[in-house]
Amino acid sequence: MSSCHDTVVHIHPGGQLVALVGNPNCGKTALFNLLTGSRQKVANYAGVTVERKEGQFRTSAGKTLRVLDLPGAYSLNPRSPDERVTVDVLHGRARGEKRPDIVVCVVDATNLRRNLRLVLAVQRLGLPCVVALNMADMAARRGLQVDADALARELGVPVVPTVGIKADGDRALRALLEDRSLWKAAQAAQEALHQDGDHHTVQTILERLGLDKAMPETASDRIDRVVLHPVIGPAILAVLLFLVFQAVFSWAEAPMGWIEGATGALGEAVGALLPEGVLRSFVVDGLIAGLGGVVVFLPQILILFFFILLLEESGYLPRAAFLLDRLMGSVGLSGRAFIPLLSSFACAIPGIMAARTIADPRDRIVTILLAPMMTCSARLPVYALLIAAFIPSRQVFGGLELQGLVLFALYLAGILGAFAVAWVLKRFGSGKRHVRTLMMELPSYHWPTVRAVATGLWQRALIFLRRVGGVILVMTVVLWVLSSFPVPPEGYTEPAIEYSLAGRIGQALAFIFEPIGFNWQISIALVPAMAAREVAVAALATVYAVGATGDEAGSALAPLLAQDWSMATALAMMAWFVFAPQCLSTLATIRRETGGWKWVGVTAGYLFVLAYAASFVTYRVALAFGL
Ligand SMILES: Nc1nc2c(ncn2[C@@H]2O[C@H](COP(=O)(O)OP(=O)(O)OP(=O)(O)O)[C@@H](O)[C@H]2O)c(=O)[nH]1
């Protein structure tokens, strides 16, 4: 799952252009990262890269080549928007981009039959190309001897073995790209001749290389006999997901305690240094309470992503898609929607972009509409705060943590909500629908490398902390100003914060949110939360810190909420965050990906109605039960 903040791509219109092209999941991005020192997302399933990304490769002679990483493609007849990106680049039709000077065809050495067909198609375009025989390590481990020189003679282009996951695994490819004679030969390249059936050509090549025999059963096949078993498979999936949510609470307890202790101590120390007054309130109640209130959730986010990274890199995710395909089909969702929806658990933005891998336009729109309902990591702090404040930490059903269970239920609520909406769209949508069965490649399992997981976690931490130092900081400052000014006149008896702008705006909004049990503090927190979900936590922390009096001052947010809110209010707010329209950047992404405002309006509208209804029902039912 990639980030909310994709790396900025710098365009360098000059310079020789090298494009990496190949089937999905053959390791293009891994090689791109090695060549250019980038950190683009790599994961063990098809369709990770959906946009073109550019990097630079510096030759030892000091020349700079521009390198493009492209979405994977099975053929050059694009069926989905991401494949179209690749084909457009190869034809020189991509906006602001010239035709590549050289194409590096990346092929998966363990699956030459399918991969070579794309090489032939690229050659036919008349583009000079070289072949990177990637996954050379895996091929060797399986006892596949691919003779690079023989393959080079068959194809008539240079072939070098590469290993995308080894620090020096791109050495041969680097040497090739540095070779001046390659570029001279490239200029002279002609339209390749063979036009006759590629299937036949590939078969002939494989026969000559002695690689046409049936492959022996691999370890992956043996694992899949258990993991894809109709009964055992879903059971494993359920247990796995369950353990993840349990771990998010139980493992995070200690590190969260440290962060809480540290921010508390910092607040006290700074509070003692600064004189009583506006500056102290700004630093202690605004910055430290607001940002500290959010930073404390870093351990939980990292634990969640630790598991997601393991699942992504091992190759388990497409298996999960396979297991859930029937279920998704029964509500009218294409199995292709699985990966985009799953990516949305990190952030809806990469999820919505990953919907580019869906060929059918209707399926794609439905997936985009549902993506915001998956619980993005920005909502985790909100849930975790409410759970810590209102759900007792105790064991139920023999050993299960109640808090983890509630978190699991909130994630599940989003998924079930999405399924319900998909079902309604299928019932009342455009006429008869036949759901195609999922044709999805199951990659070989690998062990995730420590480096990949560590880099992934590091990037996650950076993204989160950048949000804290960016949008969350700005919103916290705005909220502190709103809750501190204007200062009430002498003799004002109510709490000062109710006189402030924040208090007044909150009370003005109350007529909308009162029926669903929200007080004015929540109402005011919901507005800046449109910028980023975590802001709700920082906003509540600030509003309560500014408003705190006497012995409440300086205590953590959760106990304050536990005192101030009813259980019904807390549950209603959880329900709100399951469905509420996403942050503004998600809506902006929907606009970009669908090319208009229509679907933005539809998404925001239906999510608002759903969130309001869900909170209303939750609140009323909870009240009826006397909570
Ligand atoms: N064993 C081994 N694994 C590799 C090698 N190159 C890449 N991988 C792994 O293969 C998987 C796919 O790599 P990516 O670089 O994401 O593949 P891609 O071609 O960019 O895939 P898409 O963007 O989906 O088209 C990841 O799990 C990588 O860690 C290699 O040479 N050997």
Ligand SMILES: [Mg+2]
């Ligand atoms: Mg890629």
